[in-house]
Amino acid sequence: MAVSDEFREFVLEQLRSSGRVASRPMFGAVGLYLDGLFFALIDDDTLYFKTDDSNRARYERAGSKRFCPFPDRPEQPMAYWQVPAEVLEDGEELAQWAREAMAVALAARTRRPARRRSPPRHRPEPRR
Numbered sequence: 037m038a039v040s041d042e043f044r045e046f047v048l049e050q051l052r053s054s055g056r057v058a059s060r061p062m063f064g065a066v067g068l069y070l071d072g073l074f075f076a077l078i079d080d081d082t083l084y085f086k087t088d089d090s091n092r093a094r095y096e097r098a099g100s101k102r103f104c105p106f107p108d109r110p111e112q113p114m115a116y117w118q119v120p121a122e123v124l125e126d127g128e129e130l131a132q133w134a135r136e137a138m139a140v141a142l143a144a145r146t147r148r149p150a151r152r153r154s155p156p157r158h159r160p161e162p163r164r
Contacts, residue, residue, distance in 0.1 A: 038064065038080060038081075039064075039065060039066045039078045039079065039080070039081060040081055043078065043081040044059055044066055044078060047068070047078060047083050047124070048068075050124060050125075050127055050130050051068070051130065051131070051134055052127075053127060053128075053131045054070065054130075054131050054134045054135065054138075055070050055071070056070070056071075057069065057070050058070075059078075062077070063105075064079075065077050065078060065079040065105075066078040066079075070138055073138060073141050073142060073145065074086075074141060075134070075137045075138045075140070075141040076116070076134070076137055077103065077116055079103065079105075082118055082119075083118070083119040083124055084103040084116035084117060084118055084119065085116060085117060085119055085133055085134065085136070085137035086115060086116055086137045086138075086140045086141045086144070087115050087116065087117045087137070087140060088115060088140045088143070088144070090136070090139075090140060091133075091136045091137070091140060092117065094133075094136075095117035095118070095120075098120045098123075099120070100117045100118040100119070100120055101117070101118045102114070102116070102117055102118075103116040103117065103118070115140075119133060
């Protein structure tokens with residue numbers, strides 16, 4: 037799960053037309069964010085975009101593979117698919133695929149219920 041600095045910088049340069057994409061380390065990989073929205077990741081010098089039913093078929097037709105963080109558990113893949121090399125090389129095409137991934141991430145975030153904070157636990161008064 038290594039990501040070389042060269043590949044990370046190449047991906048960020050290729051995504052420059054998509055906006056100010058930021059990268060953050062995460063569990064040996066790198067997460068990619070636009071305005072705080074997590075839409076992509078890099079692992080083993082491979083770029084993966086977030087998918088759902090609206091864009092998954094495109095990746096399947098391209099022969100892409102699904103991101104699976106645990107190789108020993110292939111039945112637990114994530115909703116991220118490998119960006120084909122020819123798309124990664126073409127900045128305009130990559131921007132289109134990135135916009136779709138961002139739309140998927142945004143839709144997923146708006147569908148997610150707001151996190152509820154637990155009420156503070158009641159602590160008994162100390163005995164005197």
